[in-house]
Amino acid sequence: MAFLTIERDGGILTATMNQPETRNALTGNTAVQEFVQLCDTVRKDASVKVLILTGAGPIFSSGGNVKDMQRFFDDALTPDLIREEYRQGIQQIPNALYQLDVPVICAVNGPAIGAGLDLTCMCDIRIAAENATFAESFVRVGIVPGDGGAWLLPRAVGMAKASEMAFTGEAISAQDALACGLVSRVVPADQLLPTARALAEKIAANPGAVMRMTKRLLREGEHASLASLLEISAGYQAIAHKTADHREAVTAFIEKRAPRFQ
Secondary structure, rough: OEEEEEHHHHHEEEHHHEHHHHHHOOOOOOOOHHHHHHHHHHHOOOOOOOEEEEOOOOEOOOOOOOHHHHHHHOOOOOHHHHHHHHHHHHHHHHHHHHOOOEEEEEEOOOEEOOOOHHHHHHOEEEEEEEEEEEEEHHHOOOOOOOHHHHHHOOOOHHHHHEEEEHHHHHEEEEHHHHHOOOOOOEEEEEHHHHHHHHHHHHHHHHOHHHHHHHHHHHOOOOOOOOHHHHHHHHHHHHHOOHHHHHHHHHHHOOOOOOOOOO
């Protein structure tokens, strides 16, 4: 059974983690390969404008499969082998998803635990159902965030809040997540996907190529100097000014009509 169920509606792609029997765990299955393949497909398809990520069942994702971790007790699995497994395994998800140049909306339908929380932080916009909870819980099972959480979470909530969550491993509610900026909206559970789709439609109404460049600038801005970002922005802007969508947008504005983007 596939881990991800993919649905398409125009330029909007919805990927649903669909293994509720494992609490949508990200290890011990084909989740990594499917996420990498999904991102590769979206990257190559210019007609995709927005990706929505959510989970099936009562839980968004429990992160790593704790039962599967028992195999690390085997002395044959040396630290070197385990390190390489992380590099070639779950770390491929942030490498693919966080670097994706299409806007990603995360619709958090329930608890997002450990790597499940970090998965939400790889997305651009997070909307939570009222029953969602969030926990950076690695310390509670005696491990560290192996999927980039120590880099992702502070960028979402700030270092102090990220430290509190990582050091205690305690879960926070959807309302607490809203207060610290981890999510931008909290909605009733039955309004989660409609809200995500309505937002996706607003995004998808804009020119796709410019949207991808805009996201790339936001990503570069997280670590580039202002001078470097200005230089990249000038290059992207030169490309944007020559697109048919820019010409259409300006023409439509002058003619006082709705633009018809390609």
